[in-house]
Amino acid sequence: MTQHSATPAPYRTGLLSNEAPHERDRLRSIQRSVDAFTIKVIQDLPLEASFNCLELGAGAGSIAYWLAARCPEGRVVAVDLDTRHLDMRRAENLEVQEADITSEDYAPGSFDLIHARYLFCHLPQRDEVIARATRWLAPGGWLIVEEPYHLPADTSPSPLVQRVLAAYQRAYRDNGADMTWARSLPSLLAHNALSEVSFAGNLGCMGGGTKDRWLPLITQAAPAMLADGVITQEDLTQFTTLLEDPAFIDIPQVTIAAWGRRPEATASTH
């Protein structure tokens, strides 16, 4: 089997498939939790209204919709394996495309801005797809990638959360995800000849009552976690109660955003 033919099983039929009953809740929870950070990162770049943008693994679409509004003279292509949570009527300059980004290709230099969030950690060919994405950038174009970096489960202040997070991380790992790859992003972008490489982090919040963003994520992974036998339904019930306690607050992961720019074409000296 070549690396190229591998389809990320968790998003086709597995743990994270759109057939999973809680996928919409999970995608919305992700958006509530990180959109403000993502938008700040993108806003701080020298965006132009005419930018052509590509949103990889667009999910429920919040960033694609935001880019379409921010770049009204350009266009936004929102691509995902499964586009059922995307609404192409949200903007006239929005194109929704159902495709597998591990095999899809675009003409070199097609986009001024390419963004992806929580996508590459799931792709077995993550480094190779980053390299291909840099070639889709127009000279001067930006690649912005945001991925999770999970902190060690056994450093949680709660023994129960230590076990729940260990089971969660294992379920993701068993489904091909790499939850620490994000750390290599700045280096990877620089190795792919991007310039002005920079990065920022956003701390995840588990617990804290209404501040919690993790219950939908754990709920979706629960069947896989229970099947492992490391945690029980009783553990999950206690975990749900713990998250409602405003005095329990934990930081299970950091979202690392890294970005870089394809250098402008230099004028020929001949």
Ligand SMILES: C[S@@+](CC[C@H](N)C(=O)[O-])C[C@H]1O[C@@H](n2cnc3c(N)ncnc32)[C@H](O)[C@@H]1O
């Ligand atoms: C964790 S969700 C993140 C969604 C969105 N980027 C966000 O952060 O709100 C990952 C998304 O990537 C999509 N995806 C996973 N593998 C993909 C692939 N090979 N090609 C295109 N999309 C993919 C999934 O269908 C899902 O919508």
